Amino acid sequence: MRWITALILAFLIFGCAQKSVEKVDVKSVFENGEFIPKKYTCDGDDINPPLILKNLDPKAKSIVIIVEDPDAPMGTFTHWIIYNVPPISEIPEGIPRGKLIEKPFKAMQGKNDFGFYGYGGPCPPSGVHRYYFKVYVLDTVLEWKEYSKDELKRAIENHVIQYGEIMGKYSRS
Numbered sequence: 001m002r003w004i005t006a007l008i009l010a011f012l013i014f015g016c017a018q019k020s021v022e023k024v025d026v027k028s029v030f031e032n033g034e035f036i037p038k039k040y041t042c043d044g045d046d047i048n049p050p051l052i053l054k055n056l057d058p059k060a061k062s063i064v065i066i067v068e069d070p071d072a073p074m075g076t077f078t079h080w081i082i083y084n085v086p087p088i089s090e091i092p093e094g095i096p097r098g099k100l101i102e103k104p105f106k107a108m109q110g111k112n113d114f115g116f117y118g119y120g121g122p123c124p125p126s127g128v129h130r131y132y133f134k135v136y137v138l139d140t141v142l143e144w145k146e147y148s149k150d151e152l153k154r155a156i157e158n159h160v161i162q163y164g165e166i167m168g169k170y171s172r173s
Contacts, residue, residue, distance in 0.1 A: 021160050021161065021162060021163050022055075022057065022161065022162045022163075023055070023162065023163065023164055024053050024054070024055055024056060024057070024135055024137050024162040024163065024164035025053065025054035025055055025164055026051055026052070026053060026054075026133060026135050026164040026165055026166040027051070027052040027053075027054065027166065028049045028050060028051055028052065028133070028166055028168070029049050029050060029093075030049070030166075030168045032166050032167055032168075033167055033168075033169070034168065034169065035168065035169050035170060035171075036049065036121075036122055036131060036168035036169065036170045037049070040093070040121050040122070041121040041122045041123060041170055042120070042121050042122065042123035043123070043172060044121070045094075046119075046120065046121045047093055047094040047095075047119065047121070048067075048080060048091075048093055048094065048095050048119035048121075049093055049133075049168075050090060050091060050092055050093045051065070051090070051091040051133060051135065051166070052089065052090050052091075053088075053089050053090070053091070053135065053137075053164070054089070055162075056087060056089055056137065056162070057137060057161050057162050059139055059161060060087035060137045060138065060139070060161065060162070061087065061138055061139055061140050061141050062083070062084050062085060062086065062087060062137075062138045062140065062141045062142065063083075063085040063086070063087060063088075063091075063135060063136065063137055063138065064081075064082070064083040064084075064085070064135075064136040064138060064142075064152065064156055065080065065081075065082045065083075065085065065091070065133065065134065065135055065136075066078065066080065066081055066134045066136075066149065066152075067079040067080035067081075067119070067131060067132065067133050067134070068131070068132050068134065069122065069124070069129050069130065069131050069132075070130060070132070071124070071127070071128075071129040071130055072124075072129070073125065077113045078112050078113045078149055079112055079113070079114075079119065079120050079121065079122070079131065080109070080112055080118070080119040080120065081109060081110030081111070081112060081147075081149055081152060082095065082107055082108070082109045082110070082119075083107065083108055083109075083110070083142055083147070083152060084106070084107050084108050084141055084142055084144065085105065085107045086105050086106070086107075087137065088105065092104055095107075095109075095118065095119060096118065097109070097116060097117055097118030097119070098117050098118060099117045099146065100144075108142075108144060108145075108146070108147075110146065110147055110148065110149060110152060111146075111148075122168075122170035123172070124170060124171060124172055125172075126172075126173065127171060127173070128169050128170070128171040129169065129170060129171070130167050130168075130169055131167065131168050131169070131170060132165050132166075132167050133165060133166045133167070133168070134163070134165045135162075135163065135164045135165060136156055136160050136162075136163055137160065137161055137162035137163070138156055138159040138160060138161065139159050139161045140159045142155055142156070143155075
């Protein structure tokens with residue numbers, strides 16, 4: 001009987017202590033699972049596509065976006081890291097490159113796997129690749145400092161109140 005009480009107590013302490021993460025709907029100029037328009041790739045203007053966020057929690061303090069290609073030959077390739085984005089429902093296309101941006105809003109960008117700060121569009125060597133635009137809505141604003149992708153993921157760990165993603169494909173052939 002004592003172990004049942006301990007089990008129930010452990011569930012109440014650890015099970016209920018975890019925050020639930022709600023869904024934020026992420027839309028763009030392409031449908032989920034469809035091809036990303038050339039404009040947003042290295043074969044076009046190489047600018048980020050707009051992202052529309054629906055059902056954004058009013059308690060949101062900031063947004064983190066990470067764009068990744070899991071189909072890259074050497075493992076997951078990071079195309080964009082941006083954080084401390086204000087809780088707005090539309091991220092416009094063409095966010096400028098650079099570590100600290102001031103317009104169209106103030107935010108920080110991490111270094112992508114191309115080696116620069118900002119968005120680097122799809123540019124797969126061969127075949128069709130998938131690009132996940134992952135949106136994390138936080139209950140806090142992070143420190144205004146540079147984070148690697150792993151450091152950023154650790155920093156947001158207990159602050160994500162909503163998550164959503166959209167996946168687009170691209171092929172150069």
